[in-house]
Amino acid sequence: RRLLNTRNRGGRSSARTEADKEKIQKQIDGDRKLLDTVMETLEKQRAAGAGKLTGQQNVQAFDGQEAFLDGHVYVRPATHPAGYEVTVLGDLHGCYSCLKGAVMQADFFEKVAQFKNDPSLPMPLLVLLGDYIDRGLFSLNGVLRTALQMFVTAPEHVYILRGNHEYYVEYKGQIYGGVKPAEAINTLKPHLPIDVFRHYMRLFEALPNMLIFDRTLFVHAGIPRDRLVKERWKDLSFLNDPDVRFQMMWSDPSSADVIPAALQEQSARFPFGKLQAAAFLQRIGCNTIVRGHEKVLDGFARTYDEDQVTLITLFSAGGHDNDDLPPDSSYRGVIPKAMTLDWKDGDISITPWNIDYQTYNTPEFNAFFKKPPEIEHRK
Numbered sequence: 001r002r003l004l005n006t007r008n009r010g011g012r013s014s015a016r017t018e019a020d021k022e023k024i025q026k027q028i029d030g031d032r033k034l035l036d037t038v039m040e041t042l043e044k045q046r047a048a049g050a051g052k053l054t055g056q057q058n059v060q061a062f063d064g065q066e067a068f069l070d071g072h073v074y075v076r077p078a079t080h081p082a083g084y085e086v087t088v089l090g091d092l093h094g095c096y097s098c099l100k101g102a103v104m105q106a107d108f109f110e111k112v113a114q115f116k117n118d119p120s121l122p123m124p125l126l127v128l129l130g131d132y133i134d135r136g137l138f139s140l141n142g143v144l145r146t147a148l149q150m151f152v153t154a155p156e157h158v159y160i161l162r163g164n165h166e167y168y169v170e171y172k173g174q175i176y177g178g179v180k181p182a183e184a185i186n187t188l189k190p191h192l193p194i195d196v197f198r199h200y201m202r203l204f205e206a207l208p209n210m211l212i213f214d215r216t217l218f219v220h221a222g223i224p225r226d227r228l229v230k231e232r233w234k235d236l237s238f239l240n241d242p243d244v245r246f247q248m249m250w251s252d253p254s255s256a257d258v259i260p261a262a263l264q265e266q267s268a269r270f271p272f273g274k275l276q277a278a279a280f281l282q283r284i285g286c287n288t289i290v291r292g293h294e295k296v297l298d299g300f301a302r303t304y305d306e307d308q309v310t311l312i313t314l315f316s317a318g319g320h321d322n323d324d325l326p327p328d329s330s331y332r333g334v335i336p337k338a339m340t341l342d343w344k345d346g347d348i349s350i351t352p353w354n355i356d357y358q359t360y361n362t363p364e365f366n367a368f369f370k371k372p373p374e375i376e377h378r379k
Contacts, residue, residue, distance in 0.1 A: 028196060031145060035203045038148045041155050042206050045069040053236035058285025059212050067156075069208060071240035074159060076125075078214035083344035085111065086125045086213065090292030090299075090314035090338075091163065092143045093331065094136020094184070095324040096368060097360035098316050099143050102338040103150070105356055112154050122344075123157075126150065127211060129292040129314065130163020130220035130249070134177070135331060136317060136324045137377050138368055139184035140200070162207035163220040163292065164249040168200060175201060181379040191375065209245040214343060215286045221293040222251035223272050223280040225264045236284060252294055253277060253303045253311050278309040288348075290314065290341075295330070299337030300352035314339055316355060323361045323369065326377060 049068030133139035167178030318334025
């Protein structure tokens with residue numbers, strides 16, 4: 001499905017224009033029902049896990065317990081005897097071919113079906129690290145729609161985390177993207193009422209920010225500022241603080257050991273050092289961060305890889321010949337990658353792999369390419 005332009009181009013008949021409007025409205029109605037289903041599913045998960053982080057100093061307190069969502073924080077202790085196969089995707093930025101290619105290569109839903117039939121198999125999980133929209137051509141109606149559909153299909157297996165691009169603000173009766181350019185909202189604004197974007201804004205506010213799986217923290221960007229930790233830390237419920245969640249969607253690792261507080265305060269997108277990452281992970285009971293947020297040309301980078309701390313950056317949008325991207329996209333220099341994290345009895349292996357987006361750049365396997373887009377991609 002795709003949204004159609006309602007403008008009359010080159011003498012289009014009014015009947016055709018009205019037909020386009022009907023298609024748009026039908027798609028809007030379907031998408032808004034999907035948003036509501038996602039938010040209802042998240043609320044049910046939250047109700048079951050509410051308050052579990054309060055009073056706990058680190059995630060070791062949950063060893064052997066069932067997975068839960070408390071506020072905006074998922075915790076999944078590694079309790080399945082056969083282990084886990086975790087497929088992870090970083091920023092997708094409207095690259096629908098990358099999302100479809102990775103999920104198909106991983107045989108993810110086939111493995112979910114096999115697991116449901118035979119729970120003695122390793123448990124398959126899919127973790128999406130955020131930034132589903134903007135930059136690429138297929139954002140709200142492509143990557144995000146598909147991610148939400150996957151979540152409601154298998155909510156116990158799929159984690160959709162919030163990125164900094166999933167951040168809309170309302171000001172003086174208008175909705176704006178929190179980053180510039182915000183192509184997803186700018187492209188569709190002329191064609192949709194503002195209430196649709198308010199609906200997306202509510203969805204974005206509802207999305208969880210992080211997943212703690214065993215001793216690994218999955219998050220879009222990184223850790224909060226030192227100053228905020230010192231001022232507000234009491235227990236793990238700190239991770240649900242709105243300022244903490246915001247900062248963890250924006251920060252980046254640096255090669256330094258420590259970044260001074262004054263330097264961290266200079267911008268919303270701020271750096272942190274290796275020792276700061278190690279200290280934060282030790283505080284919450286983890287040893288590894290898997291994050292996206294930064295464009296890395298190889299698609300995968302081990303920024304820190306030491307006993308104290310491991311930090312991996314994953315980027316899953318890109319491709320020099322990927323038609324999901326505008327011709328002048330800076331992501332064409334990226335080799336889009338996914339990764340598999342295999343967990344068994346506390347032993348972890350991490351394997352990055354190239355995403356086969358080319359197969360899904362064709363009309364045969366991607367309906368977006370069956371005809372030219374009828375809404376111009378706007379910055």
